[in-house]
Amino acid sequence: MTERERYEAVVVGAGPGGAAAAAVLARNDVETLVLERGVEAGSKNVSGGLLYAEESAPYAIDDLFSGFREAATERPVTDYYLHNLAGDRVETFDITDLHEHDTEWSDAVLRRKMDSWLAERVHELTRETGGGLLTGVRVNGLLREGGEIVGVTCDELDPIEADLVVAADGVNSELARDAGLMDWEEPEEWFQGVKAVVDMPEGAIDDRFGLDGDEGEAHLFSGDLFEDVRGGGFLYTNEGTLSIGTVFHLDSLVAEEAEPHELLDALLTHPLLARWLDDGYEELEYAAKLVPDSKKVAHPSPHEGRLVLVGDAAGQMQAQGPIIKGMNHAVTAGALAAEAFSEARSRNDPDAAGDLYERKLRDEGVMKKLCPPRYRAVRALAEHDPVTDVLDAVLESPVGRFGVRALGDRLETLYGSPFLSMMVPDTRTPYVTLPTVIAEELGERIGGENDVDPPDLADRIGDLTYDVDVGNPHIEVDDDSFAASGDAVTACPVSARDFGGGCYREETVRTNGDERTVVSLDTQPCVECGTCAVVADTDWEHPRGGKGVEFRQG
Amino acid sequence: MNMVVLTKGVPDFREGQVSFDEDGHLERGETPTVMNPNDEHALEAALQTKVRQGGTVSVMSMGPPGYGDVLREAMESVYADDLYLLSDREMAAADTWATAITIATALEEMEPSPDLVFAGFKTADGETGHTGPQTCWAYGMPIVTHVVSLEIDPDEERLRAKRLVEGDIEEIETVETSLPAFVVADPEFEPSYRRAEHRLRHRDLREETRERAADHEEHMTVWDHADLNLDPDYIGLDGSPTVVSSVDPIPKAPAEREATMVDPERDEEMRQVFEEMAPLAGGE
Ligand SMILES: Cc1cc2nc3c(=O)[nH]c(=O)nc-3n(C[C@H](O)[C@H](O)[C@H](O)COP(=O)(O)OP(=O)(O)OC[C@H]3O[C@@H](n4cnc5c(N)ncnc54)[C@H](O)[C@@H]3O)c2cc1C
Ligand code: SF4
Numbered sequence: 129m130t131e132r133e134r135y136e137a138v139v140v141g142a143g144p145g146g147a148a149a150a151a152v153l154a155r156n157d158v159e160t161l162v163l164e165r166g167v168e169a170g171s172k173n174v175s176g177g178l179l180y181a182e183e184s185a186p187y188a189i190d191d192l193f194s195g196f197r198e199a200a201t202e203r204p205v206t207d208y209y210l211h212n213l214a215g216d217r218v219e220t221f222d223i224t225d226l227h228e229h230d231t232e233w234s235d236a237v238l239r240r241k242m243d244s245w246l247a248e249r250v251h252e253l254t255r256e257t258g259g260g261l262l263t264g265v266r267v268n269g270l271l272r273e274g275g276e277i278v279g280v281t282c283d284e285l286d287p288i289e290a291d292l293v294v295a296a297d298g299v300n301s302e303l304a305r306d307a308g309l310m311d312w313e314e315p316e317e318w319f320q321g322v323k324a325v326v327d328m329p330e331g332a333i334d335d336r337f338g339l340d341g342d343e344g345e346a347h348l349f350s351g352d353l354f355e356d357v358r359g360g361g362f363l364y365t366n367e368g369t370l371s372i373g374t375v376f377h378l379d380s381l382v383a384e385e386a387e388p389h390e391l392l393d394a395l396l397t398h399p400l401l402a403r404w405l406d407d408g409y410e411e412l413e414y415a416a417k418l419v420p421d422s423k424k425v426a427h428p429s430p431h432e433g434r435l436v437l438v439g440d441a442a443g444q445m446q447a448q449g450p451i452i453k454g455m456n457h458a459v460t461a462g463a464l465a466a467e468a469f470s471e472a473r474s475r476n477d478p479d480a481a482g483d484l485y486e487r488k489l490r491d492e493g494v495m496k497k498l499c500p501p502r503y504r505a506v507r508a509l510a511e512h513d514p515v516t517d518v519l520d521a522v523l524e525s526p527v528g529r530f531g532v533r534a535l536g537d538r539l540e541t542l543y544g545s546p547f548l549s550m551m552v553p554d555t556r557t558p559y560v561t562l563p564t565v566i567a568e569e570l571g572e573r574i575g576g577e578n579d580v581d582p583p584d585l586a587d588r589i590g591d592l593t594y595d596v597d598v599g600n601p602h603i604e605v606d607d608d609s610f611a612a613s614g615d616a617v618t619a620c621p622v623s624a625r626d627f628g629g630g631c632y633r634e635e636t637v638r639t640n641g642d643e644r645t646v647v648s649l650d651t652q653p654c655v656e657c658g659t660c661a662v663v664a665d666t667d668w669e670h671p672r673g674g675k676g677v678e679f680r681q682g
Numbered sequence: 683m684n685m686v687v688l689t690k691g692v693p694d695f696r697e698g699q700v701s702f703d704e705d706g707h708l709e710r711g712e713t714p715t716v717m718n719p720n721d722e723h724a725l726e727a728a729l730q731t732k733v734r735q736g737g738t739v740s741v742m743s744m745g746p747p748g749y750g751d752v753l754r755e756a757m758e759s760v761y762a763d764d765l766y767l768l769s770d771r772e773m774a775a776a777d778t779w780a781t782a783i784t785i786a787t788a789l790e791e792m793e794p795s796p797d798l799v800f801a802g803f804k805t806a807d808g809e810t811g812h813t814g815p816q817t818c819w820a821y822g823m824p825i826v827t828h829v830v831s832l833e834i835d836p837d838e839e840r841l842r843a844k845r846l847v848e849g850d851i852e853e854i855e856t857v858e859t860s861l862p863a864f865v866v867a868d869p870e871f872e873p874s875y876r877r878a879e880h881r882l883r884h885r886d887l888r889e890e891t892r893e894r895a896a897d898h899e900e901h902m903t904v905w906d907h908a909d910l911n912l913d914p915d916y917i918g919l920d921g922s923p924t925v926v927s928s929v930d931p932i933p934k935a936p937a938e939r940e941a942t943m944v945d946p947e948r949d950e951e952m953r954q955v956f957e958e959m960a961p962l963a964g965g966e
Contacts, residue, residue, distance in 0.1 A: 260882040
């Protein structure tokens with residue numbers, strides 16, 4: 129038998145968290161191997177996405193990769209708006225100030241382009257240390273010896289030992305689950321993001337948004353257009369495309385039995401969007417992924433033995449009110465974990481890396497952003513149904529409506545408060561009731577028709593690229609009763625009630641005169657979003673390296 | 683480990699590429715030459731050995747000067763270090779015997795001498811499968827055919843291969859032999875890279891080769907019969923004991939029937955089809 133391979137550090141996942149960790153490790157001469165399951169870095173990833181460089185953060189991505197913004201991003205965000213919607217009434221707040229708070233810069237990004245560019249740099253850097261970056265390799269678990277984590281196991285490679293394992297494998301981290309640090313149980317701990325990348329004719333973005341080449345805009349949408357589902361919509365300008373999507377609390381999607389693709393369509397066909405879109409609507413890609421809510425799941429101590437979790441794998445995804453910050457925190461955490469290991473190693477105590485990383489997350493103020501201590505107090509009070517009901521009733525009553533009218537312009541300022549935006553409770557009130565009332569009381573009717581005709585689910589699936597791992601489904605339903613797994617029929621972004629071409633289907637089986645409603649699963653159209661890992665009773669894994677869906681935009 | 687991969691240019695038999703004259707003879711001039719498709723497996727086997735054990739890979743072919751492109755293609759896929767083209771009028775129109783003599787002599791001429799020679803299973807044009815075994819006989823080394831996986835022990839100078847018995851995927855045997863040896867890779871050959879270091883080296887080699895393949899002629903040696911000290915009487919057409927007495931074209935399917943278009947929406951026309959076909963169903 130040949131000897132086991134070993135590297136000083138193995139980084140699992142080549143998203144922003146993994147790229148940052150690997151770059152800092154390599155700069156500190158740590159022999160680093162990066163393993164990414166996609167055919168190319170970025171081919172599995174989706175974000176909105178606005179990438180922030182925060183003034184207060186110890187690391188920003190362009191500190192680690194020079195030339196990053198020129199080569200790997202789309203447009204910067206120069207204006208930021210929040211639209212409160214009620215029917216065709218719209219009240220728009222300019223929240224550019226909130227956006228610029230603590231922001232050095234912020235660019236829209238498309239993940240295939242961004243991550244594959246980063247991966248090239250990471251490979252060059254890590255190759256110098258004797259490691260490198262490999263795509264098409266899925267890590268399937270932790271290698272243990274005598275109960276201690278000593279490395280990783282993979283589908284495509286023999287087990288590999290390492291002094292440090294960085295789990296930068298994103299939301300639904302199989303390594304975090306394997307280590308018992310994260311579970312996929314509670315829908316209220318997650319959001320589901322769904323996004324369409326829309327092709328725009330030459331020059332249309334500048335014309336229709338009134339921009340000049342190197343400017344860009346961000347728009348958020350909330351109110352009654354998503355019925356009672358808690359969450360909102362976004363629109364960001366890329367170089368020649370738009371990213372338009374939605375982010376909803378997963379528990380709310382499930383409770384309302386909402387169909388994610390229909391909510392996206394509700395946004396795309398809202399009269400407000402007719403300013404920017406027309407009947408020439410051309411969707412390049414439909415994609416979805418779970419998003420952790422750091423306020424609830426950011427792990428206070430994201431390490432175990434030689435394993436450290438960074439980014440989404442550790443739940444480090446901050447929803448700062450309407451502003452979503454995941455990529456930047458993944459970068460910071462990845463870099464801090466790498467820094468911690470290099471320091472521990474130079475003290476001949478590499479096993480201390482985890483504790484040191486935890487301390488750095490705290491000392492650098494990262495944990496405070498992810499999990500504001502005061503949010504816990506607000507939550508205890510505000511996220512109770514009776515409280516929500518009272519708040520909503522007051523808001524909707526003549527008193528509340530009077531209040532909204534009286535506040536008028538000051539509401540815009542309040543919405544722009546970074547402090548308040550961190551405290552927003554996860555209830556109907558801020559997502560649905562308040563924006564609706566604001567639009568009703570202060571908004572103007574916009575009228576007009578929206579001629580966008582979004583593709584149906586079958587076409588959206590048909591336009592995606594898949595390399596199906598025939599005969600080897602990556603998800604299995606453990607309990608196929610409708611009670612246990614039926615929520616997936618609607619919550620899965622590529623399934624729908626009465627749609628036969630998706631992943632989950634509701635079926636009635638008759639045996640011996642007995643009738644049972646069950647769900648059946650076909651993983652072929654799966655976009656690997658992770659939703660059914662949480663809302664259904666499944667045995668959930670990612671597909672083998674290179675298999676499954678391949679995003680071209682992300 | 684010094685390796686040589688033998689490859690051959692063959693007519694591109696793919697639809698849209700190949701062209702036949704009226705009698706059904708292949709029009710060589712009109713049909714592009716490509717690398718023999720089965721040779722890809724030989725290249726994969728050599729590449730796997732290079733990645734895992736290190737060493738050099740040379741690609742060798744016998745054919746007209748135009749084969750340079752085939753060699754470049756091979757260079758790119760096997761990340762070859764250099765190329766050998768055996769090319770000369772005297773070598774032309776050789777049968778498998780004369781070819782084997784020529785190649786075996788060229789292999790002997792190589793410095794340093796090869797440890798492993800790889801070839802694909804049958805060429806797409808001749809389909810004989812003779813050249814490999816005859817070359818081994820002429821050179822005097824063992825041959826292992828139908829290889830589906832390969833391990834080399836460079837210290838012991840031995841190879842261990844899994845091979846299909848009688849070409850049957852259901853029956854696999856493991857054989858061992860000393861080096862130098864000749865390996866014929868089966869179309870079922872699966873390269874295996876289970877170590878990260880192998881995949882990383884594979885990536886490095888790809889990047890290095892990209893530059894080399896851009897001016898592949900710099901890395902190509904052309905040998906004629908004189909370079910190899912071969913007597914023209916024993917090579918090429920003159921040295922070929924096989925006589926091809928005649929070539930029978932594959933008979934064209936008679937297609938003299940006339941087609942009638944019918945509109946499936948029109949009952950009248952469909953009835954006609956039915957009436958034509960009904961007697962056939964009765965076995966008439
Ligand atoms: C619709 C939507 C909108 C969003 N909008 C924003 C936004 O505007 N701004 C923002 O900052 N964030 C946004 N986010 C969140 C952001 O995308 C994530 O927080 C961020 O990508 C996390 O980075 P990461 O490096 O931790 O993980 P990821 O970027 O998810 O990278 C994980 C990597 O690991 C790989 N991997 C996973 N498992 C394995 C395995 N077993 N073996 C090998 N490789 C593996 C994956 O293929 C992937 O490349 C959004 C997310 C969604 C879904
Ligand atoms: S099957 Fe599960 S993981 Fe796949 S797209 Fe549907 S909900 Fe997401």
